[in-house]
Amino acid sequence: MTTSHWLKQHSVSTPDAVTDILIIGGGYIGLSTAYWLSEMKPDLKITVLEGKYCGAGASGRNAGFLTKGSVSFYKSLTKSWGTERAQKLYDFAVESLKLAHQHILSSSDITFDSSSSMTLFQTADQLSEWSTSDFDPENFNFFWKNQSQLPEALQRKFHGAFENSPEYKINPVQLLARIRELIESRGVGIIESSMAFEITSSGVNTESQTIKACQVILALNGYLPQFHSQFKAVITPRRAQMLAVEIEAGFDCPSLYYDPPERVYWRKADEKTLLIGGKRLLDEEGEVGDFEKISPVIQKGLEQYLKDQLGLKYKVIKRWSGTMGFTEHELPLVGKINAPLDTFMIGGFSGHGMGLGFHSAKDLAQLVTGNSKESFFNQFKKVDFNL
Numbered sequence: 001m002t003t004s005h006w007l008k009q010h011s012v013s014t015p016d017a018v019t020d021i022l023i024i025g026g027g028y029i030g031l032s033t034a035y036w037l038s039e040m041k042p043d044l045k046i047t048v049l050e051g052k053y054c055g056a057g058a059s060g061r062n063a064g065f066l067t068k069g070s071v072s073f074y075k076s077l078t079k080s081w082g083t084e085r086a087q088k089l090y091d092f093a094v095e096s097l098k099l100a101h102q103h104i105l106s107s108s109d110i111t112f113d114s115s116s117s118m119t120l121f122q123t124a125d126q127l128s129e130w131s132t133s134d135f136d137p138e139n140f141n142f143f144w145k146n147q148s149q150l151p152e153a154l155q156r157k158f159h160g161a162f163e164n165s166p167e168y169k170i171n172p173v174q175l176l177a178r179i180r181e182l183i184e185s186r187g188v189g190i191i192e193s194s195m196a197f198e199i200t201s202s203g204v205n206t207e208s209q210t211i212k213a214c215q216v217i218l219a220l221n222g223y224l225p226q227f228h229s230q231f232k233a234v235i236t237p238r239r240a241q242m243l244a245v246e247i248e249a250g251f252d253c254p255s256l257y258y259d260p261p262e263r264v265y266w267r268k269a270d271e272k273t274l275l276i277g278g279k280r281l282l283d284e285e286g287e288v289g290d291f292e293k294i295s296p297v298i299q300k301g302l303e304q305y306l307k308d309q310l311g312l313k314y315k316v317i318k319r320w321s322g323t324m325g326f327t328e329h330e331l332p333l334v335g336k337i338n339a340p341l342d343t344f345m346i347g348g349f350s351g352h353g354m355g356l357g358f359h360s361a362k363d364l365a366q367l368v369t370g371n372s373k374e375s376f377f378n379q380f381k382k383v384d385f386n387l
């Protein structure tokens, strides 16, 4: 979002700034990258540049599932990449949650719940159609819960679920605020309300200044194609819809729930608040784009799910949407790109950014500081862009 000369008062033009590393994008990934870089290189000047405010993108709008992902995600990874690489990704995700717990969650008084995730199956047929001989959920620590082991409220409509733990329920805005607090205490600078639009050999240009930097990191996820057309071929911005409702007390479902065929995920935020997101398939084409918009079709679908599958009576509290960046293989692209300055990218988290994000940011920071030669994600797709 840019602002005009008339809307914003400029008494003097903004002076050019200088930094060692400039991170463009103040979401979970940009802030986490600043966290790791400031830990690895405390003497460097690190600056985060955010077009709106930190958390304005998907990071401040998601469902707060700090999870390794659904069992279906690992089944699909196994099919595409084989068991060994799927297993490596699982271990990477386990480490990501461990690091987030150790460095952020347990180091503060922010509220989070240690819980489990459940990937639900509606019928026995659905499960048998889904099962294959070359994917064993137990290798990924997903264990079957039959109908009678599900919460009572789910037994009427669900046949069973694969459960994985530990997983975390978080308030993403609190999580971001905590990372911000930590990095600011280490001297990381944060510039908000300023959009970057190009990288030149002299620095990064924004609407009102040039920021001179030795190294640049693009942490723009679904906004990468908006920043440069090179990214259009590999990252698709897609909206995701969310709905928060008030429910009656007594709906006793303590985990985080995925229903993959319905593309739905839901969880309770507190005793009387339930969050539900997904139903993208109801208007897949209409959800392509990097601007916020509430989709009536999808919101209706989410409400229908609450009534039909969960048997709930509810009152709508809030509806919203957010932009994710999807890659074809649904894994992020992390690495060095060719640009007029020493530049790296991290983006395309495809709905898994909160789970994989903290470890991915560490992976990138190791690359930027020269502590590693290639990203963990190179074994899936190598980054190759010329800006």
Ligand SMILES: Cc1cc2nc3c(=O)[nH]c(=O)nc-3n(C[C@H](O)[C@H](O)[C@H](O)COP(=O)(O)OP(=O)(O)OC[C@H]3O[C@@H](n4cnc5c(N)ncnc54)[C@H](O)[C@@H]3O)c2cc1C
Pocket: 024, 025, 026, 027, 028, 029, 030, 049, 050, 051, 052, 053, 054, 055, 056, 057, 058, 059, 060, 061, 062, 063, 064, 065, 066, 067, 194, 195, 196, 197, 219, 220, 221, 222, 223, 227, 239, 240, 241, 242, 277, 321, 322, 323, 324, 346, 347, 349, 350, 351, 352, 353, 354, 355, 356
């Ligand atoms: C509704 C919804 C629910 C989700 N639920 C979950 C979940 O429960 N669990 C999970 O793991 N993942 C979830 N995701 C995905 C997850 O939120 C994202 O993968 C993650 O937040 C990506 O973080 P990011 O920092 O890369 O991107 P973003 O948070 O999008 O950050 C990018 C930032 O860049 C800024 N920006 C854009 N252009 C410019 C520019 N030119 N100059 C400067 N700044 C710019 C934006 O304002 C934005 O703040 C969900 C996503 C959505 C939308």
